[in-house]
Amino acid sequence: MTNEELKVSVSALYPAITFDETGEFLNAISSVAEFRSVMKTLRHNKELEFDFLFCLTCIDWKTHLMMVYHLMSKTHKHVLVLKVKLDDTKDPQIESVADIWKTAIFHEREVFDLFGVNFKNHPDMRRILLDESWDGFPLRKNYVDENMISI
Amino acid sequence: MSLLGAPEVTEDGEFIINIGPQHPSTHGVLHLKVWLDGEMIKKVQPHLGYIHRSIEKMSESLSYRNFIFATSRMDYLSAHINNEACALTVEKGLQIEAPPRAQVIRIIMAELTRLSSHQLWWGCTGLDLGAVSPFFFAFREREAIMEIMEETCGARLTQNYMVPGGVMYDIHPNFQNRVKTVLKQIKENFKEYDQLLTGNVIFEGRTKGVGYLSPEDAISYGCTGPTARGSGVSCDIRKWFPYDGYEKVQFEEILGTGGDCYSRYMVRMAEMKQSVYIIEQLIDNIPEGDFQAKTKNVIKLPKGEFYQRVETARGELGVYIVSDGAASPYRIKYRSPNFSNLSALEHMATGAKIGDLVAIMATIDLVIPDVDR
Numbered sequence: 001m002t003n004e005e006l007k008v009s010v011s012a013l014y015p016a017i018t019f020d021e022t023g024e025f026l027n028a029i030s031s032v033a034e035f036r037s038v039m040k041t042l043r044h045n046k047e048l049e050f051d052f053l054f055c056l057t058c059i060d061w062k063t064h065l066m067m068v069y070h071l072m073s074k075t076h077k078h079v080l081v082l083k084v085k086l087d088d089t090k091d092p093q094i095e096s097v098a099d100i101w102k103t104a105i106f107h108e109r110e111v112f113d114l115f116g117v118n119f120k121n122h123p124d125m126r127r128i129l130l131d132e133s134w135d136g137f138p139l140r141k142n143y144v145d146e147n148m149i150s151i
Numbered sequence: 152m153s154l155l156g157a158p159e160v161t162e163d164g165e166f167i168i169n170i171g172p173q174h175p176s177t178h179g180v181l182h183l184k185v186w187l188d189g190e191m192i193k194k195v196q197p198h199l200g201y202i203h204r205s206i207e208k209m210s211e212s213l214s215y216r217n218f219i220f221a222t223s224r225m226d227y228l229s230a231h232i233n234n235e236a237c238a239l240t241v242e243k244g245l246q247i248e249a250p251p252r253a254q255v256i257r258i259i260m261a262e263l264t265r266l267s268s269h270q271l272w273w274g275c276t277g278l279d280l281g282a283v284s285p286f287f288f289a290f291r292e293r294e295a296i297m298e299i300m301e302e303t304c305g306a307r308l309t310q311n312y313m314v315p316g317g318v319m320y321d322i323h324p325n326f327q328n329r330v331k332t333v334l335k336q337i338k339e340n341f342k343e344y345d346q347l348l349t350g351n352v353i354f355e356g357r358t359k360g361v362g363y364l365s366p367e368d369a370i371s372y373g374c375t376g377p378t379a380r381g382s383g384v385s386c387d388i389r390k391w392f393p394y395d396g397y398e399k400v401q402f403e404e405i406l407g408t409g410g411d412c413y414s415r416y417m418v419r420m421a422e423m424k425q426s427v428y429i430i431e432q433l434i435d436n437i438p439e440g441d442f443q444a445k446t447k448n449v450i451k452l453p454k455g456e457f458y459q460r461v462e463t464a465r466g467e468l469g470v471y472i473v474s475d476g477a478a479s480p481y482r483i484k485y486r487s488p489n490f491s492n493l494s495a496l497e498h499m500a501t502g503a504k505i506g507d508l509v510a511i512m513a514t515i516d517l518v519i520p521d522v523d524r
Contacts, residue, residue, distance in 0.1 A: 023456045024243075052370050055458075055469050055486040070458070070469070070486075074370060074384070077391075103373030106494040114207075129200035129523060138208055139482075 001047075001078045009047060010080070014038055025070070025081045035084050036095040042071060042080070043100050049073045050080060053097070056107035058115045060141045065092050065117060086117065096122040114139040161186065165193055172201050176279050176509045179519025181493075183508075190504045195497045203523040210483045215241050215315065215450040218480065223309035225487060226521035228268040229463040231260045234313035239394055240459040240470045241315040244452035251438040253317030254396045259330070259433055260300075260312065261395075262426040266337065267296040268464035269423045272516045276416065277348050279513040280357050285347050292340060295333045299326065315450060317443030330434050334427055341424065349420065358412035362499040362511035365410060372498065373491035376466025377422065378515050381407040381415030388462040402429050415514040451478050465489055465516055489521040 001009070003026040007019055010028055017038070020027040030038045042050045055070035065086040072079045086092040096119035098104040108119045109128040116137035119125060127134065136143050159167040165186045172182040180201035186194040206225060210218040219237040223230035235257055242248060249257065274289030297307045303323045304310040312319050348354050364372075369379040375386045387404040389397040405421040407414035452474040460469045466488030473482040492515050499515075500508050 024458060053373060054375075054460075054467065055471060055484065057471065057484040057486075059473055059482045068471075070471075074386075101373070102368070102371045102498075103491050103494060106490060107373075110490075114205075129203040131200070138205055 001076055003078075006048075006078055006080060010042075013041055013045070023081075025079045027081045027083055029083045029085065032084055032086065032094060036097075038082070039069075039097050039100055042082070047076075048080075049075050051075070051101075053101035053103055053107075056104055056111065058111045058117055058139075060089075060115065060139065062141055063089075065089060065115060067094060067111075067117065069097075092117045093120060094118075095120050098122050113137075116140065164188070170508075172198075176512055177519070178275065178512070178517055181517065181519050181522070185505065185508070187505060190506075192500050192503050192505060192508060195500045195508070197493055197496060199493075199519075199523055201523065202520050206524045207483050207485065210480055212479060214478055215452065215480070218483070219314070220309075220311045222485070223311055224520060225485065225524055226463055226465060226468070226489065226518045227308055228271060228518055229264055229465065229468075230309050231264040231312060232461055232463040233468060234311060235261060235395070236459055236461040236463075236468050236470045238313040238315050239461065240457050240472050241450060241452065243459055244455070244457045244472065244474060245315065245446065245450065247316060247444050247446070249317045249395065250441045250444055251396075252440045253442045253444075255433050255437050256318050256322055256442065257313060257395050258397065258400065259430050259437075260310075260318075262429045263296050263299065263330070265464045266423055266426045267293045269419050269426075270296075272419060272464075272513075273344065273348070276513040277354075279509050280354060282348060282351070282354065285344070288340070288343060288347065292333065292337050295329075295336065299329050299333065302326070302329070314443065316446040317441070319443075321442045322437075327434055327437070330430065334430060334434075337423075338427060341420075344420065349416075355413065357507075357510050358416060358514070359409075361412045361507045362503060362514065363410050364495060364499050368495065368498060369410075372495035374466070374495050375488050375491065376462070376464070377405075377415055377418045378466065378492045378495070380405060381418045381514075382410035383408050386467065388460050388467050392460060394459070394461060400429050400432050412510050412514040419516070449478050451476065452480075460486075463488060465518065465521070466492060485524055487521045487524060489517050489519075490524075493517060493522055 006026055018029045042048050050071035050073050052072045052074050054072055057068050059066045067084040069082040111117050113127040113129050165188050168185050170183040171177040172180040182198040184196040206221045219234050222233040222237050225233055270289045270293045274286040277285030301307045303326055304312040364382045366382045366384050369382040369384045379386050383406050390404050402425045405418050407418045454476045457472045460467050469486030471484040472480050475481040499511050
């Protein structure tokens with residue numbers, strides 16, 4: 001499917017989703033409430049069938065956090081980037097997708113570790129790279145480490 | 152966790168043993184916690200982060216020219232290809248393309264890197280499974296490739312040769328001759344590789360039917376590279392999303408059928424031959440001209456998001472740059488192949504014997520600094 005066709009089929013299923021076409025891929029922005037159902041549809045709908053979650057990350061925009069999911073369909077060969085805005089930076093929460101794509105088990109743990117986003121219903125929500133006793137979330141823009149030296 | 156004396160035992164009578172972080176079969180500082188019922192693996196839990204340097208955070212304060220050097224330290228066996236991925240992302244942001252000469256040099260260098268990486272893997276796989284000789288045979292040609300790298304790039308392992316817009320210097324005058332000599336030697340030595348390991352009864356016994364990964368699971372776990380192709384999943388970025396002129400060269404995407412350790416082994420062995428074939432097509436046809444496109448001293452990417460993926464020796468490396476228009480990236484994410492490949496380890500190893508864990512680890516071909524970043 002081309003980006004334009006993707007846009008039509010996704011917005012037919014979820015009219016609330018907004019789109020951004022400035023980048024290389026088609027960006028779809030979903031709300032937190034609808035997120036889980038959108039992801040399930042993207043994976044299981046026969047026309048969309050996004051079976052490969054090739055990148056999962058988060059961006060700290062200071063006022064809010066943005067979850068970014070890069071999805072690709074191996075059968076239809078199209079790519080969609082799904083974004084979800086998390087307004088609560090103190091205790092950000094989002095549903096886990098680890099049961100839909102198993103690669104999310106590790107990637108969500110990484111986002112939890114470095115950004116402090118809590119994934120609800122994740123099978124094993126622990127820090128992955130840093131020590132359990134680590135204080136703070138290093139990839140947040142407001143993270144300060146007194147041992148850090150700038151060159 | 153008891154370090155000395157009796158091992159930890161769960162209520163069900165399962166032994167818990169720790170492999171690593173300092174263990175030869177983990178090829179780096181990876182710690183595996185294994186639950187065992189006799190010899191049978193009940194559960195494996197990888198503990199990572201022993202070599203986490205937060206390259207993503209470091210890159211946020213480095214310029215678009217400087218952040219590339221850090222990626223040589225991720226997957227150090229595919230350093231060239233990592234650098235290439237970053238250079239391509241910056242080029243995508245600047246909307247420029249490397250000149251034809253630079254593109255061809257990049258492909259040759261990337262394929263030499265893939266060859267040397269697979270050779271090291273071949274040697275180490277033999278070593279892990281109890282065959283010592285392959286290690287020395289593998290290092291013989293690998294050394295010759297390293298010398299070519301040293302002559303042109305000035306470094307053997309962390310070359311830092313790819314820059315935004317092309318390559319840093321032109322190739323050394325000896326480059327073409329030396330590559331041709333090495334390729335000739337490598338092609339002869341492939342026969343020895345097969346004699347030593349591929350047809351070996353013990354090796355086949357240790358790898359055939361071991362560590363099965365179904366195509367569906369390979370996609371679900373985000374596996375890429377030879378790990379996924381061993382299960383028959385087509386995922387070669389060089390074919391799917393060609394970059395740097397890969398669409399102009401002829402080669403085959405190697406797909407296995409077994410999904411076991413032996414299948415992954417055979418995929419890598421065949422890939423080495425394809426790499427040789429790619430270099431042979433290009434080595435006498437390096438176009439004349441510039442080796443670097445003109446770029447400004449201080450590179451600033453326009454506001455936006457840029458994603459570039461390349462095929463490293465281990466799978467799909469994705470570089471995701473979010474720019475706010477400044478001279479350094481606002482956020483950078485490396486989607487490293489090993490991180491995703493490692494996540495499938497538990498699935499593959501559960502139900503296998505403890506000795507098979509080493510074979511599975513060897514054929515996933517992990518490089519730990521790429522997992523931890």
